[in-house]
Amino acid sequence: MRTKYIDLIDQTFDFPQDEFNLVEDRLMFHGIDLMRLVEKYGTPLKFNYLPQISHNIQRAKGWFRETMNNIGYQGAYHYSYCTKSSHFSFVMDEVMKNDVHIETSSAFDIDIVKKLNEQGKLKDGQFVICNGFKPPKYIDNIAGLIEEDKLRVIPIVDNTQEVQDLLAKTDKDIHIGIRIASEEEPKFEFYTSRLGIRYREIVPFYKAILENNPRVKVKMLHFFINTGINDNSYYWNELTKCLRVYCDLKKVCPTLDSLNIGGGFPIKQSLAFDYDYAYMVREILMQIKRVCSDNDIPEPNIFTEFGSFTVGESGGAIFRVLHQKQQNDREKWNMIDSSFMTNLPDTWAINKRFIMLPINRWNEDYERVLLGGLTCDSDDYYNSEQHANAIYLPRFDRNDPLYIGFFNTGAYQETVGGFGGLKHCLIPEPRHVLIQRDQEGKIHTEIFSEEQTANDFLKILGY
Structure with a gap:
């Protein structure tokens, strides 16, 4: 036996x-x-x-690069790391060897960003995507980073008030993103994410508050799925709704040029793990390309925010x-x-x-x-x-x-x-x-x- x-x-x-x-x-x-x-x-x-950190970053970059070349995708790809997954210096040092960008979640994250920039590990001109709900200290730190004018800071507004709060803290023009409040998967205890602005309110928000404000340029639409990027009907349905909003917003907002498909790739949880990363990248980019073509708008630059996939x-x-x-x-x-x-x-x-x-x-x-x-x-x-x-x-x-x-x-x-x-x-x-x-x-x-x-x-x- x-x-x-x-x-x-x-x-x-x-x-x-x-x-x-x-x-x-x-x-x-x-x-x-x-x-x-x-x-x-x-x-x-x-x-x-x-x-393994660098290995996974380069794997993802390779999947997007190869697919974009194969299907003739016109937008650029930007890999960003979610610091909340692990803030340790040894992680950040390894991450920053790979020419990637940073996504932050809270006020003290900005202090890490400043330290990395001072040490030359985060280069001038790299993107800092500022996500999450923003209490006053977080707003202050983001405004301070914008004032330094070294990094390309894109606060992702979680609610309509955050734009006013940022403008009050800096005299500089600001580039922002808007986070979609995606619907949670059916088994969740509530229907809509507590973070972001609801689908149907985004275009009215832009027209009412942002369109005629010369100090604000909307550059990014941020789409986040809490369960991550999975090949199921829930994910594809939410992505379809997101692309519909992107197209509607792009038609009235010429500065919009980037789509952030937040929500990470899964990582191996057992020896039986089977996930076709390259297939998922191709299907996502093909769907974005197809919808943009149907609406006669340019294909957006793609940002991803991989945390667990990077360091897990x-x-x-x-x-x-x-x-x-x-x-x-x-x-x-x-x-x-x-x-x-x-x-x-x-x-x-x-x-x-x-x-x-x-x-x-x-x-x-x-x-x-x-x-x-x-x-x-x-x-x-x-x-x-x-x-x-x-x-x-x-x-x-x-x-x-x-x-x-x-x-x-x-x-x-x-x-x-x-x-x-x-x-x-x-x-x-x-x-x-x-x-x-x-x-x-x-x-x-x-x-x-x-x-x-x-x-x-x-x-x-x-x-």
């Missing part, structure tokens, strides 16, 4: 895959021996494989199975040396799925288990609700520790989990390691941050 863990994977998935393969019974990730990483740095451990597949976390508890006839709990709620919070908050694989012992028999975290909270677990199916791992052996890895965790987990701050039950932030390659392709690792200590927590708590 084929009862080894490697047999299970071979029977269930195509394996090895581009980023995963085995050497003996040890898992390799992009050619990195993860057990060596564990032996050097211990667990729990978080890491970022930085070359660079991240990972490794835990050790400390103990196994047989709680009833059917349920075995493998307890890890960290917490899902605090260090992979999306598994708890939204049942987010990540790729989960053992790091070692692939040639041993497997068993079905549940995974439990260290906090006292009953929600601190990872099971088939979060995972793509039941969880199978090599059998627990107290004399031969099992290590498990969660992959493609690079977006949002640190910011949602509160990096460097208090954690539920005072579970510490793991040690965080950066992985890079030199020009010869050799792997280099360095510690970005150490595991939190008791003194770190005591200081925050005021002791």
Whole structure:
């Protein structure tokens, strides 16, 4: 009988895959021996494989470039990175190697933009797309960036008042975008996004407030789908409505020349992941080109805002199975040396799925288990609700520790989990390691941050 863990994977998935393969019974990730990483740095451990960031940016640029050339698309393509996915300097440094633009979401984002510009990583003339609802501090910072007149700043107005607020804070003319309040997918708890201006109100808003204001030029229509770019009727229906508004607005607004198809590409959540990125790019651009031709208007420049797609597949976390508890006839709990709620919070908050694989012992028999975290909270677990199916791992052996890895965790987990701050039950932030390659392709690792200590927590708590 084929009862080894490697047999299970071979029977269930195509394996090895581009980023995963085995050497003996040890898992390799992009050619990195993860057990060596564990032996050097211990667990729990978080890491970022930085070359994957540039790799994904260049993949997307290539899909758009090739499709535009093949179909004769006349507009330009601009890749922008959503800083909210991960604000870390090591992420931004890698992102900015690739001649991309920035999308911001809040006031302090602008301070990061200024720092990048001062350091020469964000070049003069690059775009800064300012999204989100804009409280006074965010308005002030955007106006300050416009006043510096180095970067091409495009505030995406979320409501009609924001234009007046910006004009009151700067004497310069401003270029703006307008965000569409798209309809949410049918299963959502409400019908229309809380962000943006409703479809039917955009052209009247332009005619009433913007058309005769010489200080404002509308350059962009911003279309965002919360579920991301997916090949389903919901996405195509919303894109069709967006293009209808773009054409109507372009006919009365000659300065409009760009369409921002916000909402990112999905990333790999299991070994069975199957998504044809090139096909989706071609279908989107073909639809835009066709609608513009039918309406006799020029094809817009295309902006994308990819956050999770940019940084998600660079991240990972490794835990050790400390103990196994047989709680009833059917349920075995493998307890890890960290917490899902605090260090992979999306598994708890939204049942987010990540790729989960053992790091070692692939040639041993497997068993079905549940995974439990260290906090006292009953929600601190990872099971088939979060995972793509039941969880199978090599059998627990107290004399031969099992290590498990969660992959493609690079977006949002640190910011949602509160990096460097208090954690539920005072579970510490793991040690965080950066992985890079030199020009010869050799792997280099360095510690970005150490595991939190008791003194770190005591200081925050005021002791």
